[in-house]
Amino acid sequence: SSELTQDPAVSVALGQTVTITCRGDSLRSYSATWYQQKPGEAPLFVIYGENNRPSGIPDRFSASRSGNTASLTITGAQAEDEADYYCSSRATRIFQPWLFGGGTKLTVL
Amino acid sequence: QVHLAQSGAEMKKPGASVRVSCKASGYTFTDYYIHWVRQAPGQGLEWMGWINPNSGDTNYAQNFQAWVTMTRDTFITTVYMDMRLGPGDTGVYYCARQALADSSFDHWGQGSLVTVSS
DSSP states (O other), X not given: OOSBEEOSEEEEOTTXXXXXXXXXXXXXXXXXXEEXXXXXXXXXXXXXXXXXXXXXXXXXXXXXXXXXXXXEEESSOOGGGXXXXXXXXXXXXXXXXXXXXXXXXXXXX | OOXXXXXXXXXXXXXXXXXXXXXXESSOGGGSOEEEEEEOTTOOEEEEEEEOTTTOXXXXXXXXXXXXXXXXXXXXXXXXXXXXOOTTOOEEEEEEEEOSSSSOEEEEOOOEEEEEOO
16 A cells, blocks of 8 residues: 555646645655656656756646645646646655655546 | 667566566666656556666565566666566556656656566
8 A cells, every 4th residue: 555645536627726735754754756647658757856847847837845745736737737646755664665656637627 | 868768568477577678878877776666557656676777786665575676787778677477467667767866766768568467
């Protein structure tokens, strides 16, 4: 079972703002990385560190972290943002030092 | 540019072993850890382990420790993931490069589908 918990599905109207959350004890110590995955494709990292966007990722993607919760916010969601989103972080367990959340399916209406 | 090119799809029987390769190009191979991540059909991402291409050191997730071996060949800048397969191991296996600055995976291979069926 995943030790990072995400809501299975979230929907947003086109052009509106949506927040995807990720909860887990490891987030008290480590920042989250957020990945976007579209059907049939490999994941793509969209946020790393506390709130850094890789080159080519639109600035409508942002992130934050507080306590045991990390959040990914898409401000002005576009149709092409419809995808699965996964959070990931380091963990303190020796035999499971990397974690992924279960993923959130984002639907843009 | 950075590219991770994985081997093609495989179909195996339970109890067989599979080797998935991941050829790296476009950067200094020994400078970056490579991780392996599995995705079962319709499921999420599952971290399997990493290999340090410089030293060959590895670290496996507890769920995979008894079944997986990761190796590398620095001369051909390729990482391998060998796995003894059980019935539930069908999925897409990805290699991914860990960024230098933090724990993110900044480049991914295209994925290799492994189908386990008797």
